[in-house]
Amino acid sequence: MRDIFFIGWQDVRFQLRDGSTLLWLFVMPPIFFFFIGTVTSGFSSGMSGAQATKLTVVAENPGFLKEQVDLRLVANDFAPEWVESLETTAEKAPATRTLTFDAGMSNKVVAGEPVSVVYDTKSNSLTRTFEEIRIQRALYTVLADVIIADATAVSLTSDALAAVNEAPRVWALEVSPAGARQEIPSGFEQAVPGILVMFTLLVLLTSGATMLVQERTKGLLRRLASAPMSRGDVIAGKWQGRMVLAAIQVSTALVIGTFLFKMDWGPNLAAVIIVLVAWAGFCASAGLWLGTVAKTDAQAGGLGVLAANLLAALGGCWWPIEVAPDWMQVVQKLIPTGWTMDALHKLISFQAEPMSVLPNVLVLIVAAAVFGVLAARRFQYE
Structure with missing residues (x-):
């Protein structure tokens, strides 16, 4: 267990020394929060406070x-x-x-x-x-x-x-919702969770995967092979390092979204965090798997950017999926970003019960386990 923590800690330290990783972790998310939040504010289903x-x-x-x-x-x-x-x-x-x-x-x-x-x-x-x-x-x-x-x-x-x-009104009409009010998420209510999901995947599929490729091509993994630790400990340590990186990304976005963009995470913040932890686990496994598949760091970075942006667009990270064509709404139900955004919108926008997102969390955990197993099977020291 000590070896796992040691490898994970060293990976995190190395990643946080990289300027591009710091840029995508701390600088770019609030910029995208503002840009996407401003653009999608026009998708609001209500007109209260809207511009004439x-x-x-x-x-x-x-x-x-x-x-x-x-x-x-x-x-x-x-x-x-x-x-x-x-x-x-x-x-x-x-x-x-x-x-x-x-x-x-x-x-x-x-x-x-x-x-x-x-x-x-x-x-x-x-x-x-x-x-x-x-x-x-x-x-x-x-x-x-x-x-x-x-x-x-x-x-x-x-x-x-x-x-x-x-003239005074003779009749007064009182209107109250018959059930939970469901409005299309818009503005920062859409942008903050969406960009959080996107950037967690983007950072893990680029920096997380690229780092593993560089370690393999530079012979750093061969040194670990000669160290007194098992192959399983090395893989677990690598996964843990990426999980910590994902946790930093999620925590940063939560803090920035809450205090800078006044994001309301709904009445079930604990359930929101559970969903994000499951998502972080999937991103860590996916980043580790891509690092075992890619042959060069350029290939890892290119595939990571392509996959993250494609999944973000189809999963409803950039705009409310409710305003997208029917075929996109079907695709969203089949991909990890869609599972995550669906769970977050249920909890944040529609204020659903925590148990309603249990299937989303379970499928993310299963997907994380599948990619973790695939990464372990393909992992090579050289």
């Missing part, structure tokens, strides 16, 4: 209903800009979202004539659906306002609508 959506409202001679429509659009997180007609010039880019009313809509409503409304957007399908819901809610609210004003006033005017807006 710019909307070009095209209406020729809208009349007094303009103020009421504007009021309801603003209440649904839109920033309407009213124009009489659409004009696209070289200096002015075409509008990305337009809401077009029939000309003279107020006069038509007063006369009892129908008014058609057309919404056009260049947003993706998910955003388009959400925007359509908000616009429909705004327009139906305007319709209700018109019905009440017409029924309670002598004539439908801007003053009648103002009286409706100022």
